[in-house]
Amino acid sequence: MKKLFITLIAFFGLSAAFAQTVPNASFEEWTDATHPVGWNGTFSANIPIAYQGMTFNVVIDYHAANQSTTAHTGEKAVEVSPQTAEALMGGFSVYSINLPGVVQLGQFNTAAFQNIDVSNLSSMNFDIADYTYGGIACNQLPERVTAWVLFSSVQDSLRAAVVATRCYNGQRQVVAEGEYLYAGAITEYTQIEIPVSVKDGMHGIQPDTVNIIFSCGSQSVNPDSRLYIDDVELFTVEVNPGDTTQNEDTTAIFTIDNLPVFSVQPNPATDVLTVVPITGSEYALRLYDMNGKLVRELYGLQNETRLDVSNLNKGVYFLQVKQGSNVKSQKVIIK
Numbered sequence: 001m002k003k004l005f006i007t008l009i010a011f012f013g014l015s016a017a018f019a020q021t022v023p024n025a026s027f028e029e030w031t032d033a034t035h036p037v038g039w040n041g042t043f044s045a046n047i048p049i050a051y052q053g054m055t056f057n058v059v060i061d062y063h064a065a066n067q068s069t070t071a072h073t074g075e076k077a078v079e080v081s082p083q084t085a086e087a088l089m090g091g092f093s094v095y096s097i098n099l100p101g102v103v104q105l106g107q108f109n110t111a112a113f114q115n116i117d118v119s120n121l122s123s124m125n126f127d128i129a130d131y132t133y134g135g136i137a138c139n140q141l142p143e144r145v146t147a148w149v150l151f152s153s154v155q156d157s158l159r160a161a162v163v164a165t166r167c168y169n170g171q172r173q174v175v176a177e178g179e180y181l182y183a184g185a186i187t188e189y190t191q192i193e194i195p196v197s198v199k200d201g202m203h204g205i206q207p208d209t210v211n212i213i214f215s216c217g218s219q220s221v222n223p224d225s226r227l228y229i230d231d232v233e234l235f236t237v238e239v240n241p242g243d244t245t246q247n248e249d250t251t252a253i254f255t256i257d258n259l260p261v262f263s264v265q266p267n268p269a270t271d272v273l274t275v276v277p278i279t280g281s282e283y284a285l286r287l288y289d290m291n292g293k294l295v296r297e298l299y300g301l302q303n304e305t306r307l308d309v310s311n312l313n314k315g316v317y318f319l320q321v322k323q324g325s326n327v328k329s330q331k332v333i334i335k
Helices: 002-013 110-115 118-123
Strands: 030-032 042-051 054-063 065-068 077-080 083-089 092-099 101-104 141-152 157-168 171-183 186-195 209-216 226-237 250-252 262-265 272-277 283-289 294-301 305-308 315-323 326-334
Touching (some): 054 092, 077 209, 141 171, 141 209, 157 186, 209 226, 272 315, 283 305, 294 305
Antiparallel strands (some): 042 054, 054 083, 065 077, 083 092, 101 209, 141 226, 157 171, 157 209, 171 186, 226 250, 262 272, 283 294, 283 315
16 A cells, blocks of 8 residues: 555656746635635546555545635635545545645646556656646746745645646647755745756747646645645746747746836735835836726836825736836735
């Protein structure tokens, strides 16, 4: 059974190296308490696995994503928790297995479980892409992903991955991938970065899908560990077909990277937002609601600007600062 345990961990935890926006990047939208809109941390499966002449049914009722008010910004974040699977024989539980908690933009490929040869585990190579699929449409090459995380770790680690793929001759082909791994606790919200590298022979190739995967737990899994995630950003580089190096023209899917820097105070705000740019260049402000509707717009600004928001509805907005051709967006809360 120990080999079975390791196999299940490999399914969730190992990675070989993850409209153009990250859906619900701030985890403010939920279908219910375990289903963040645009993300997947849920599935149910009853998987028969043969081991030493016996057949076990591995039963999983997997709900790793939970709505949380422990947020970096806004009112909500996602809490990712390890899950438990039961190995049953003859209707009786013979083994309980702790699984890493995973939330991703793609789907879980539970059917691939049935093809695992647990008797020959030592010769097998696992790749997280083998057990997940899909993601969001993306025709630019991911350069990196950032996210704000808080990790309540009990001798455990968090893992994150980015996998960019394309469909080639009817098969999924990995174009670029990246991984982040951290062991130990992160007691305050901290921004992590997942750098993405193009695979050998794939320079100049345009992907069509990208998946972002976060895992609470890796090879060791403690059921008391908790991972909180908020404000995910995906950055890309433009692909020029035929190039053998990455193009330096960097753009972002969710927030543009080549940007002016500014601060917003207070956030959350009640009556007035004060915007302070780092540089003295002229800039413009635009404020959008969660539906993308423009609710405020100011031009020809310099230095500190006070934006009246007293008559706006409470909720989440996106403040955009434009200096020349550079644009920066930040989530703000009106309460």
